Structure formats: C-alpha cells, structure tokens
Amino acid sequence: MCGRPEAPERAGKALHHPGALEFGKVRPMLAEAAPAPFDGDDWLFEVKWDGYRALAFLERGADAGRGGDGGGRTRLQSRRLRDLTPGFPDLGRLHSHLEGRQAVVDGEIVALRDGRPDFQTLQRGGRPVVYIAFDILELDGEVLIGRPLAERRDILDRRLGAGPDLVVSRAVLGRGTDFYRAVVRSGLEGVVAKRLDSPYRPGRRSRDWLKVRNVRRLFAVVCGYTRAAGARPFGSLVLGLADRRGRLVYAGLVGTGLDQREMASLLGLLDRTGPCPFPDGEPRSLRGRVEWVEPVHVVEVECLELTADGHLRHPVYRGLRPDKDVADCQVPAERHGGAG
Secondary structure: OOOOOOOOOOOOOOOOOOOOOOOOOOOOOEEEEOOOOOOEEEEEEEEOOOOEEEEEEEEOOOOOOOOOOOOOEEEEEEOOOOEOHHHOHHHOOHHHHEOOOEEEEEEEEEEEEOOEEOHHHHHOOOOOEEEEEEEEEEEOOEEOOOOOHHHHHHHHHHHEOOEOOEEEOOEEEEOHHHHHHHHHHOOOOEEEEEEOOOOOOOOOEEEEEEEEEOOEEEEEEEEEEEOOOOOOOOOOEEEEEEOOOOOEEEEEEEOOOOOHHHHHHHHHHOOOOOOOOOOOOOOHHHOOOEEEOOOOOEEEEEEOEEOOOOOEEOOEEEEEOOOOOHHHOEOOHHHHHHHO
C-alpha cells in the first residue's frame, strides 16, 4: 500500500521493554466529522469500527519468536486513559503477534455477532471480541508519531501479524465515495478518511482525519418530555414509534440537536393533558420524570441504529415535521422481523 521505510530496531534483552510513550498518559488522535464521503488521491479510507477505542501497549520477551509471548504482556488503555486490560482477558496475548520487542498500537476493541461488529454485544460483555489495529505510535522504543501515516501503516502491516484475536484494518486509497457505499451496504458504522502525509497528534481532533458516519433518519412521535434539571425548558423529548399493530412503543429520548429557542417553541405546541401512551405503561427508567403529552406531533431524528430493545442509538433532533403523522412513524421493518 505504501513505501517500505526501514523499521526501527534497538538492542537490549530486558524481559519488558517500556518505551517513551507511557501507559495511562497518551490519548488517541481523534477525527473531525465530515458531512459527506469524498475522493482524494492524498487520502486513505478505512472502516469506522463500532467498538471501544483502545491503545494497545505490547511488550515481548527478548527471546520470544512469532507465536510465543516469551514472558511478554499486553495492556489496553481507553481514550480516557482507563485501564481496559482486566475486562478483556481474551485479548491478553496480542503481543504474541508482534514482530519486535515493544510497540504502542492504536485500534478498536470490537465484539462480533454473526461475524459482524455489534456494539450492544460489546456493552453486555459478549464474546468473541477482536482487536482491530489501524495505526502504530511506537516500535522498539522509537516514537513514530512524527512520521507520515503512509509510513506508519507500512510498518504496522509488516510488523504486526494477524490471529483470531487481532486484525489489521484494511484500507483503500483515493476512492472514498465507492468505499463508503460499500460500507453502507454492509451495514457498518461509517468511514474514516486520513491524509497519507498526516502525523499522529495524540489527544487532538484534527481535520487530517475525517469521519463520515452511516446514519439513518426516521420520524418519531413526541409522547412527552423529561423535566428540566437546569436552565433548559425541558430535558429531552420522549419518543415513540408505531409497531405493526399500530401501537406506540417507547423508542428512547432525544435532547441533542435541540437549542433553547426550539425547545421553547415545542413546549408551546405540546398538549400536556395526555396519559402515558405506551400499552406496556411508563418505562421504569422514566417513572416520575416525565410530562406526558398528546402523541400527535412528529419530529425527524437521526440515529446510528435501533438497539436490540428498540431504542434509538445516539439520536439527534433534526426538526419538527408538521407534514407527517403517526402513521409515518413506523418501527423499521428489520426490527419488526427481529421481534418474531
């Protein structure tokens, strides 16, 4: 994919090989949001994996060969500097795939369900999990963050092997639009575009990395709102969707995307005389927190997906839709099918 620079090498035979980048002190580089996919000869395009971002600190014994750890260890650190290692014992031998003595790698911990990434499975502690590596920050004591991405990726491809617990993320050059379409068809979360000449900027959000999410828009009924805890007119809107029998079912809360002006306008529209409209009654998590309203107003929301329990994941409010009614607010067809 890229040129093949000489990989850094260092002498020494200590059992562990701590590098210049310290565990618990390095935050991963972050991407800015982009509104749409694009093409560019100076860009690399990767899948945006739906999991836990993690830096992997890998150390091997001096006499270890590929396939054995030689007394080495793997430590996993979150983007917020937490130690994730105890929670993922099945990723405890990532260092055995390293051709070298020590490395710091950037990647994502992903849980698989039917061979596909599934964030809810990860949150529930489900297995199997795999570490998907996409960058390398240090190798054998030499910090690589100042090198261009093209060089870092080449080093990563050559020095980190694959296994049932580890995959090096594949990437394409230039053709970001076609790649995004393929990602959407596969039902994956999105694409990250990265400049080939970009250095790695720990802890910074940069336009050198751009993320384009595969989001969906749908219509939902406003069924109520949570009471405000601060200066906001209310907390969040309580949303409902119509199931295949026409009953409203709870679909979650949305507060992101609502500003003070929009909230005040909505509050003036909502009829606060309605009971809870859900046949199963008030959701336990909302008891005592909600003003229920007549379920007649429709809003448009954007979200990543519906979770296994039918709630919108990462919803964002996109506006009131007076041209729509409750009949337009259906639970998506694939969720009906999953319900049996």
